[in-house]
Amino acid sequence: MKNASPLKFWSPSYYFIYYAGLASLSPFLAVYYESRGLSGSQIGLLTAISPLVGLVAAPLWSALADATRRHKLIFIFATLSVVVTSLLIYQATSMVWLIPVIISFSFLGAPIMPLMDSSTMNLLEGRKDRYGRVRMWGTLGWAVGAPITSWLVQFGGLQWSFYAYAGLVGIALLVALPIPLGQARVGVPFWSGMRTLFANRRWMFFLLIVFMMGLASPSISTYLYLYMKHIGAASLIGLALTVSTISEIPMYYFSDRILRRFKSRGLFIIALVVYITRLLLYAFVASPGVILMLQLLHGFTSPAIWAAGIAYVSEVAPPGLGATAQGIFTGVLNGLGTAAGAYFGGVIFQAYGVVTMFQVFALILFVALVLFVFFEKRVPAVVAGNG
Secondary structure (H helix, E strand, O other): OOOHHHHHHHHHHHHHHHHHHHHHHHHHHHHHHHHOOOOHHHHHHHHHHHHHHHHHHHHHHHHHHHHHOOHHHHHHHHHHHHHHHHHHHHHOOOHHHHHHHHHHHHHHHOOHHHHHHHHHHHHHHHHHHHHHHHHHHHHHHHHHHHHHHHHHHHHHOOHHHHHHHHHHHHHHHHHHOOOOOOOOOOOOOHHHHHHHHHHEHHHHHHHHHHHHHHHHHHHHHOHHHHHHHHOOOHHHHHHHHHHHHHHHHHHHHHHHHHHHHHHHHHHHHHHHHHHHHHHHHHHHOOOHHHHHHHHHHHHHOHHHHHHHHHHHHHHHOOOOOHHHHHHHHHHHHHHHHHHHHHHHHHHHHHHHOHHHHHHHHHHHHHHHHHHHHHHHHHOOOEOOOOO
16 A cells, blocks of 8 residues: 555544534534524525535536646645635624625635545555545544534633634644645546546436435434424433444444445445434434434444445546545535435425424435435446447
8 A cells, every 4th residue: 555654644633633623613603603693594594505515616626626636736725715714704793794705615615525535545545445444533533623612612702613623724734734635646638537427327326326315414414403402302412413423433443344345335225224214213213312322323324325435436436537526426415415405304394393304304215225226236337339
């Protein structure tokens, strides 16, 4: 394995510090919006901006990096930009100013993780199934960053959330400098590779499944905690978040063994089955204790989908288009899918209640499971006439 040194220290350190920074900001943004006197609908709009912008920005930035071969330069620019714009968010005191700042923050920060994930996969070479062990450090960073920032905010005010994020992401950039970003071998001309990628029917089918998975994500990440409040378990929300975060660690740590045993396709199937089961149990069991136990299944849902997706993308992406493919995967899963799921989940939640919402998303994932199991291997990789 080449470039072992970055993988032994710099890459895990980067994931740890960067995700500690994310944990310092993401959980507190809605609280900050409310402190500025914004209504629930305004908060919802601001929350939906990031995934929608990411849908366009992540593939665009990643494609630019692959086309120009300036991966590290773009990575540095993006990181410095989010440090600055994160501080501007705190200075914005009205919806009129928050919208353009949030759009800028989301757009400029979109390429950071696709570029890092693609470079990490490149460094892993023949051991790409070990990506989860590197990504696991991000989960540890989140688990450390969230409670520390919560304490800082409690005693020092919300501004410390933004200061902690800017400081940690700045440190993460320094840690990333020794990592050889974007040094993958260029195998095909960029635009030729793009045509190959989008002519690949199996790739497009994969994106459809990823979109359906993304739809279900907000049902838990957003509406589960409202559900807990409705059943009188608001005091357990923090504990539920901690349990789900901890559950990610064994999945990422053992993901290499799981991927060797089941491959990326098998891990997708496992994740879908567990996800469906989890949603149905949420729908039919309104016990706070049971909900906390079900949070342990989180490791076999979102983290499993992410680990399997990163591996699957690295298998199907043309040489030289790794960052582009990772950016498209991220944009569809965390952009289009999440934004659509957040919106339609809210509509269902308001009209029919949270139980029906869980059931609807479980049905969507069941359809995705059937499609993936019975049709994924039957979809030809290349459109007739292009292969």
